[in-house]
Amino acid sequence: xxxxxxxxxxSTLQQAxxxxxxELETRGLRRTRRVLESPxxxxxxxxxxxxxxxxxxDYLGLASHPGxxxxxxxxxxxxxxxxxxxxxxxxxxxxxxxxxxxLAGFVELPxxxxxxxxxxxxIGVVSALLGRSDAVFADKLNHASLNxxxxxxxxxxxxxxxxxxxxxxxxxxxxxxxxxxxxxxAVFSMDGDIAPVPELLFLCERYDAxxxxxxxxxxxxxxxxGRGVLSHFSIRSPRVIYMATLGKAAGVSxxxxxxxxxxxxxxxxxxxxxxxxxxxxxxLAHALLKxxxxxxxxxxxxxxxxxxxxxLKQGIxxxxxxxxxxxxxxxxxxxGANADAVALSERLAQRGLLVPAIRPPTVPRGSARLRISMxxxxxAEDVGRLVAALNELQ
Ligand SMILES: *Cc1c(COP(=O)(O)O)cnc(C)c1O
Numbered sequence: 001x002x003x004x005x006x007x008x009x010x011s012t013l014q015q016a017x018x019x020x021x022x023e024l025e026t027r028g029l030r031r032t033r034r035v036l037e038s039p040x041x042x043x044x045x046x047x048x049x050x051x052x053x054x055x056x057x058d059y060l061g062l063a064s065h066p067g068x069x070x071x072x073x074x075x076x077x078x079x080x081x082x083x084x085x086x087x088x089x090x091x092x093x094x095x096x097x098x099x100x101x102x103l104a105g106f107v108e109l110p111x112x113x114x115x116x117x118x119x120x121x122x123i124g125v126v127s128a129l130l131g132r133s134d135a136v137f138a139d140k141l142n143h144a145s146l147n148x149x150x151x152x153x154x155x156x157x158x159x160x161x162x163x164x165x166x167x168x169x170x171x172x173x174x175x176x177x178x179x180x181x182x183x184x185x186a187v188f189s190m191d192g193d194i195a196p197v198p199e200l201l202f203l204c205e206r207y208d209a210x211x212x213x214x215x216x217x218x219x220x221x222x223x224x225x226g227r228g229v230l231s232h233f234s235i236r237s238p239r240v241i242y243m244a245t246l247g248k249a250a251g252v253s254x255x256x257x258x259x260x261x262x263x264x265x266x267x268x269x270x271x272x273x274x275x276x277x278x279x280x281x282x283x284l285a286h287a288l289l290k291x292x293x294x295x296x297x298x299x300x301x302x303x304x305x306x307x308x309x310x311x312l313k314q315g316i317x318x319x320x321x322x323x324x325x326x327x328x329x330x331x332x333x334x335x336g337a338n339a340d341a342v343a344l345s346e347r348l349a350q351r352g353l354l355v356p357a358i359r360p361p362t363v364p365r366g367s368a369r370l371r372i373s374m375x376x377x378x379x380a381e382d383v384g385r386l387v388a389a390l391n392e393l394q
Pocket of ligand 1: 117214247254255
């Protein structure tokens with residue numbers, strides 16, 4: 001093959017991608033990134049302009065907390081910057097170790113294990129615990145990382161309609177799998193509703209299945225002192241495999257899995273997204289110890305968040321668009337068509353308010369929405385301005 005043939009082939013590949021990208025554009029599905037110039041908070045700077053943002057998962061307003069910035073600096077002074085190795089070689093620092101102990105205590109489970117991200121935690125857990133002879137039972141609205149995890153594990157992958165316990169029971173009853181795992185978002189990331197954990201646990205007991213809870217949006221927010229969904233429902237069971245992320249309410253980065261000691265030790269031995277990756281900088285673990293302390297002690301953050309949710313829900317009841325029935329920080333306003341959701345998001349931006357339009361495949365077709373996320377960092381006036389703008393634009 002000469003050079004010109006190679007060039008032609010190359011440009012054909014590029015043309016194919018360009019055509020696919022153009023198609024995304026026509027379907028209103030092309031995504032763009034805004035460039036954030038300030039720290040993550042309620043007031044942000046984008047393109048030199050100031051906005052009030054309802055876009056982050058920083059539910060407690062900790063992402064730019066001065067105490068955490070100081071803890072990161074202290075952690076850097078003590079541990080340096082890079083972990084330099086994976087956990088099983090020599091990357092597991094005393095800061096990681098202390099954080100794992102603190103997290104297990106906080107969620108009241110025997111042992112916890114840190115992962116670099118929630119995505120990696122989900123991938124690691126499902127593929128370490130299950131294989132070809134096993135089965136995963138998943139809510140249809142679960143986070144994409146849980147679906148990817150199930151596919152990677154090679155277990156049979158059975159999805160049930162959102163919150164449909166009856167359908168789940170039928171699937172469990174019919175299964176001949178060696179090992180069964182029910183997986184669910186604890187707080188659904190695009191709808192904000194809370195999974196019926198006690199009922200799910202009851203089914204898992206009846207059909208001898210594990211229950212994996214992804215509490216990315218509940219940890220720090222739900223339960224006593226923000227201990228998460230297990231505390232919210234007062235649940236304790238050796239069948240539960242609990243996962244939560246540390247880049248949302250905890251304001252930093254990373255994730256952890258907690259559960260029975262045998263489960264956690266199996267992850268240490270088998271979870272590939274734990275083993276074959278560099279440990280996160282120990283300075284982050286050091287800062288997370290401080291973050292846990294703030295989460296537990298500063299109840300006013302959860303109170304402020306709850307108050308903001310009430311102001312929003314009471315304010316836009318007379319709107320032609322429907323807020324979904326959510327009591328959590330995730331308050332989706334369902335619009336329907338992709339272009340309409342994007343247009344509304346843009347008109348809010350013209351008024352200095354950033355609210356993201358969420359489109360398929362992140363949400364089902366025809367249910368494009370504004371995902372309003374509330375934070376303790378918002379003042380009641382911030383929420384009031386969003387309510388006024390939405391009522392005016394409807
Ligand atoms: C954000 C999120 C994750 C992924 O966590 P990261 O730490 O951001 O990788 C997993 N599950 C759910 C439900 C999430 O919302």
